[in-house]
Amino acid sequence: MRKLLKGLHKFQSSYFPANQEIFEQLAEGQKPRVLFITCSDSRIVPHLITQSGVGDLFIIRNAGNLVPPFGSANGGEGAAIEYAIHALGIEQVIICGHSNCGAMKGLLKLEKLRLEMPLVYEWLQHAEATRRLIQENYSDVKGKELLTITMAENVVTQIENLKTYPVVRSKLHQNKMSIYGWIYDIETGEILSYNPNTDDFEPPQSILSNSVNESFVSTSAPPIADSQQHDSMTKQNSGDLPVWLSQSQAERIYRGSAAIS
Amino acid sequence: MRKLLKGLHKFQSSYFPANQEIFEQLAEGQKPRVLFITCSDSRIVPHLITQSGVGDLFIIRNAGNLVPPFGSANGGEGAAIEYAIHALGIEQVIICGHSNCGAMKGLLKLEKLRLEMPLVYEWLQHAEATRRLIQENYSDVKGKELLTITMAENVVTQIENLKTYPVVRSKLHQNKMSIYGWIYDIETGEILSYNPNTDDFEPPQSILSNSVNESFVSTSAPPIADSQQHDSMTKQNSGDLPVWLSQSQAERIYRGSAAIS
Amino acid sequence: MRKLLKGLHKFQSSYFPANQEIFEQLAEGQKPRVLFITCSDSRIVPHLITQSGVGDLFIIRNAGNLVPPFGSANGGEGAAIEYAIHALGIEQVIICGHSNCGAMKGLLKLEKLRLEMPLVYEWLQHAEATRRLIQENYSDVKGKELLTITMAENVVTQIENLKTYPVVRSKLHQNKMSIYGWIYDIETGEILSYNPNTDDFEPPQSILSNSVNESFVSTSAPPIADSQQHDSMTKQNSGDLPVWLSQSQAERIYRGSAAIS
């Protein structure tokens, strides 16, 4: 706690005065562009990963970045989604999973949790679609590889769950909603984004450049040097695959169970 | 989205390489010291406010920083609380509300939400104790002042709710759990902490220094010059009251309805 | 049933005529001063224990004297609490557990109830905070001693649960509500009351005399000779401990796990 209070003091005495004008503007109201749904895990810092500023991200965090299907839970997820989309008019949602996720580990040994952590056990029912998919399609995969695949498949599961919300369904119908599934590797800092067209996880830049209904893209936004980006990706990856997945791991995630069976 | 991708690129090309060792260590597992429960609001950046590092804060975020009483909801809150306390061994919890909170605004005109945002309406039932307290005790307060009081009282409500969780009750019994209620003012950057002994919100430093069961305080931690801290607080506040509350506002929050009637 | 009908006849032919005036007054409406929450157990007779008259106690009885946290159940408890406090204006609540409680026995072997008594099993989830506290802190205690500690800790759990109710929170804010936790020993007739300041169970008289916000105390009430009371308590107890707990039992309950470890 002393560490936090020290930090608080530092924030108030140096960061805040230097950015006072921004905070005063924000005090009037928020205008975030993105709803960011991620895990409670302490190693995930959305603002750091995306270098976002105060006011940019409306954030939901829970264990395992789950989105219970509409009507299946009465926790905070549904309300925050509804508020973000209906009241704030947010049109972009990112569901971000991550490597070495404790919730996903729990999902892979679910029965052990029933007595020891009953609330976690119940909560993970909202990832049951992930669990069953893994059980029925990846029985030959083990350890860290299995955990990574589970986490990645779970992001796709939660995208489907998100689509069951009335406010999301209506906006999707209007082509005013984009849903992104990200997986973040803590060890390498890399992020891949789900591409529904290929059922693959890919560097997010490449997905965006192919996107057709990105009505929100402002041409006045400072352009990103695409070449530079691809360079950096190329440096990390040989070919299209991220370095933190082995070739076979990646193929499993990218092509799904079809590649295995 | 381009802005985010640009940020992502910046993170990967500059921040990450410079801190690669930390991320590699963290990839093994997390050891956060604090469970931080706050609002989804885009203007709240816990790591910025507390100047915390990656791995320091296990975070739950929803609309209104609510903690449904144990058994009253099957959303992510209970599972994340259970995981944080039982699996990770976290012994400090901060529930952090903030000024100009949209969820609290909704709470003050709840009936209007019923049809338009039914999930938000349902969710705010977990702040019903706050709503009723305000209705029955602050009928003469209006506008921004009422909103601030509502937000502050709601933090106390959620502390009561948190105490109903089995993992919390057991740790409290062992004197191994500290629960802090914070209120954060976006406009001034100031934070006050709830003091259950006085039923007041006070600068967090003063509460900590009086705390008796702070078993977690490491004597090896770099000491904070207390005088310096108090100086800075004194500079911000004349007297005991925070600058972002008027004298009368503050009295209402601090002393409750007694000061009013 | 014949016994009851005989009793009914006796009530109507002797008790009622002798007290007809009281019943006629009460027929107009009730003005109870106390909400008494206790177990359905046939051995608990609140009016006998407290020598209360008709119209004095508004009573909730269920298995285990549980108070589900606000919003966690839709049984009669919440409604009766709300009615007692809001409609009747009751400002004092007693939650009274008792020795040899069947519900607490069930709580200590919960899994066995799942199939045989599923409703009891579900209901005891509202005492899960008690069960977990006992499991994590009293693993070395057994038998009758364990049952007594469980029952006592459960009263404290239910006090915490009660505080989550909107009508309770609002009245507590106004200092117009007192919550008492009692434990009653059937074998000795003794009652102890929870003292939150010391986290102890003590003779209720001693707690009351120290109480500061007992706004309800009427000075015109016939005074109780305190010395006489203390004498009688002293006769029953040598020292501060009640006779129905052994020295070690009592220490466990009174001082919590600290005394054990």
Added chain:
Amino acid sequence: MRKLLKGLHKFQSSYFPANQEIFEQLAEGQKPRVLFITCSDSRIVPHLITQSGVGDLFIIRNAGNLVPPFGSANGGEGAAIEYAIHALGIEQVIICGHSNCGAMKGLLKLEKLRLEMPLVYEWLQHAEATRRLIQENYSDVKGKELLTITMAENVVTQIENLKTYPVVRSKLHQNKMSIYGWIYDIETGEILSYNPNTDDFEPPQSILSNSVNESFVSTSAPPIADSQQHDSMTKQNSGDLPVWLSQSQAERIYRGSAAIS
């Protein structure tokens, strides 16, 4: 509270010592014969009305003596019923309503409760069958008369609800369960019991004497002088009707809606 403590002292110093043996026996375990379900109302004292002793009655009390249909609520009612019948082997249940009942008053102006006492409002949904029956069949009745009829019909509603419980259904199948519906008039001390054969409320003695599957009736029980009883009833009632209902009121309750439509 002082009054209660005084009573407690009196109980411990006089009643308890004089009956110590009984309490010591009871400390071993309970063997109640009757499950008594009644209202939380402070004017109802089951032990007084039935002149029962400690250990005779297993008691459930809530607002309006409601028994939610099986599966419709997760409050304490179902658990206590299950425990009483399955664990304790109780074979007789009394559901006892009473005159001037606040819950029944609430039922007759239900919409007004929705905002002011939402938990009471929700709870009274379990008496919706009563409300609708009254609304559709007694539109010409008003005031106190309507309240009495509502209360009486509600007892019948709750008998039906009770029959939906698995443990009850099974015991009824074995002819090992008797369910009685009582209505108690506070002003006169009189009790009437529902007779399903005639759909009437009648003096309970007359129902019992006609009962065919009263397997529990012990011939060794001290006989009640029937003539004496009937005498006393005759004194109170001219004919078969209780004095606290007018002839027309009584006919309505006794013959139900058939008499009206």
